[in-house]
Amino acid sequence: MSEAAGPVRLRANAIRVGYRGRDVLHDLTFAVPSYRFTALLGPNGSGKSTLLRALAGLTPLRAGEVTLDGLAIPMLSRRRLAEMISLLPQTPRAPDDLAVADLVAQGRYPHRRLFTPWSLQDQAICNDSMRLTDVDGLAARLLGRLSGGQRQRAWIAMTLAQSADILLLDEPTTYLDIAHQLDILDLLRRLVREQGKTIVAVLHDINHAARFADHICLLKEGRIVASGSPRDIIQPSHLREAFSIEATILHDPYDGVPVCVARK
Amino acid sequence: MRTRDDAACVRQDRPARSPRGLGLALAVAALPVLALWALNVGHAAIPLDRLLAAVTQFDASREHVILWEVRLPRMLAGLLVGAQLAVAGAIMQAVTANPLASPGLLGINAGAAFAVVLAIALAGIDGAGTLMWFAFLGAGAAAVTVYALGSAGRGGATPLKLALAGAVLTAFLASLTTVILLRDQTTLDNVRLWSVGSLSGRPMSAVLTIGPWGLAGLLGAVLTSGPIMTLSLGSDLSRTLGQNLVLWRAISAALVVLLAGAAVALAGPVGFIGLVVPHMARLLVGPDYRWIIAYSAPLGAGLVVLADTVPRALSGVDMPVGVTLALVGGPVFIALVRRQRWNLR
Structure with missing residues (x-):
């Protein structure tokens, strides 16, 4: 795993995050593997989304720090941060009558200044983003007229147009049917392989993580239970610890990918 | 790809850029026509050739004085106030x-x-x-109060809570205003101006003093409409897109105070324009606030001048523009509500 991964750029050092009286993350330390697709897995309320938001600098920390290239995130302006990290929130919202191309164009925000006109380069990057996510044929289509899968791909196109190296996605496959889920996950894997992106995504389906992610980080109650390659993590003992389930691990006869069958 | 049926029932695609630009040019081009008509209509109609003569060969006749001292400032105030309130509403x-x-x-x-x-x-x-400056101060204090009231309690500043806080403050201040006005025994015209908004009797000097501030606000709104569009996508997205949320919210609030404050200082609290015009613009051009703000200015300006002139033209009655707009704006607003599904939470 580590042989081809570059130096770690984004890192959480003993971060503690809480809402009101309750701590959601307890002194959690996590180094985001560069040029990899990392899946955050864990039961509801385990702190997956909170970790993702903390990595994006969207949540105040009670202790510890998140660093990007060695610099603590509060040292960077929001704009500078946005040039390097983009985050797709869990249920992003935009007006139904906004066109796909107009949404994607918003991704260029951190690269533009108040009085610079829209450039050919901005347009080229938006076009590339829409092509990669296969929404280029829908550029003029209004968001409200898209299927769930198309809409999610339009949102991913917007985050790509941001030209950040690190993409953080909060449950990008939730509410999609199975074909669209596989579609999105395959897209994420391709972005890592072909575009050299670093991706961290909160996922719910253990088997999707096993199949598509390079790295899995298993959370429970605000702590990391296990972190490593899918083969190391998709183990009955880890799953018992994180999800309190009894699982049998099979292997896909076609490609050997671990498959988790939960029994109880 | 797109069938006639699609287009007929629900719009599927974004309107193309060029019609939006053309529509804006038309809206702006209609303003001078409307303005000339507003100058023409009054107790004594002044035909076009005599309007021109008042500019080229001013002779201090009663007609020329009326034109320069009464109708021109009134028309200019209408244009300014309409554009300012509509753009302020769009930003908000x-x-x-x-x-x-x-x-x-x-x-x-x-x-x-x-x-x-x-x-x-x-x-x-x-x-x-x-x-x-008192208007700016009052507008700013009201903005802070309504936001503080509206964001108290669970869930922060939801649309419904903000609207309720605004309604409460408006009712409270309106009654205080009425108390002061009734005690003060000023002329009826003044009472009218500060309780419903009116364009009548505004001297040219007021227009020339306050106008530049309003124009500065309009210019500022057009220049910052890009970031305001990004702000409209919500705090999470705006922050991940690299927007300095606190800074841009502050800039937007300052623009609103400038635009609405200057408008009120000129014509009193004219209602409905700020609410209805941005929705009209949105129906025409979609959700992109760069276009909504650009359209709101000429639409608001035109609507106020129209609402001020039509009663004069039809019946010769000089109705305060605030009253006319409330009469027309109510039904228009209901029609808009029925067209849109709003999530007020």
Whole structure:
């Protein structure tokens, strides 16, 4: 795993995050593997989304720090941060009558200044983003007229147009049917392989993580239970610890990918 | 790809850029025509050739004086106030993600009017330039109060809570304003101006003093409409897109205070424009606030001048523009509500 991964750029050092009286993350330390697709897995309320938001600098920390290239995130302006990290929130919202191309164009925000006109380069990057996510044929289509899968791909196109190296996605496959889920996950894997992106995504389906992610980080109650390659993590003992389930691990006869069958 | 049926029932695609630009050019081009008509209509109609003569060969005749001292400032004030309130409403709707946001409903106009009335009644101030600063102060204080009231409790500043806080503040300040006005025994015209908004009797000097501030606000709104569009996508997205949320919210609020404050200082709390015009613009051009703001200015300007002129043209009655707009704006607003599905949460 580590042989081809570059130096770690984004890192959480003993971060503690809480809402009101309750701590959601307890002194959690996590180094985001560069040029990899990392899946955050864990039961509801385990702190997956909170970790993702903390990595994006969207949540105040009670202790510890998140660093990007060695610099603590509060040292960077929001704009500078946005040039390097983009985050797709869990249920992003935009007006139904906004066109796909107009949404994607918003991704260029951190690269533009108040009085610079829209450039050919901005347009080229938006076009590339829409092509990669296969929404280029829908550029003029209004968001409200898209299927769930198309809409999610339009949102991913917007985050790509941001030209950040690190993409953080909060449950990008939730509410999609199975074909669209596989579609999105395959897209994420391709972005890592072909575009050299670093991706961290909160996922719910253990088997999707096993199949598509390079790295899995298993959370429970605000702590990391296990972190490593899918083969190391998709183990009955880890799953018992994180999800309190009894699982049998099979292997896909076609490609050997671990498959988790939960029994109880 | 797109069938006739699709286009007929629900719009599927974004309107192309060029019709939006063309529509804007038309809206702006219609303003001078409307303005000439507004100059023409009154107790004594002044035909076009004599309008021109008043500019080229001013002879201090009664007609020329009426034109320069009464109708021209009134028309200019109408254009300014309409554009300013409409653009202020558009900014407020973008920033608060609240379809009900407008300087009228959220109490900004009432705050500005109250401060002006207070300054007149208690301090005896009457210079338009000084009163304008009281209007800014009142508008700013009202904005802060409504936001603080509206974001108290669980869930933060939801559209509904903001609208309720605005309605409460408006009712409260309107009654205080009325109390002061009734005690003060000023002329009926003044009461009218500060309780419903009116364009009549505004001297040219007031227009020239306050106008530049309003124009500066309009220019600022057009220049910052890009970031305001990004702000309208919500705090999470705006921050991940690299927007300095605090800074841009502050800039937007300052623009609203400038636009609405200057408008109230000129014509009193004219309602409905700030609420209805941005929605009309949105129906025409879609959700992109760069276009909504650009369209709101000429539409608002035109609508106020129209509402001020039509009663004069039809019946010769000089109805305060605030009253006309409330009469027309009510039904228009209901029609707009019925067309849109609003999530007020």
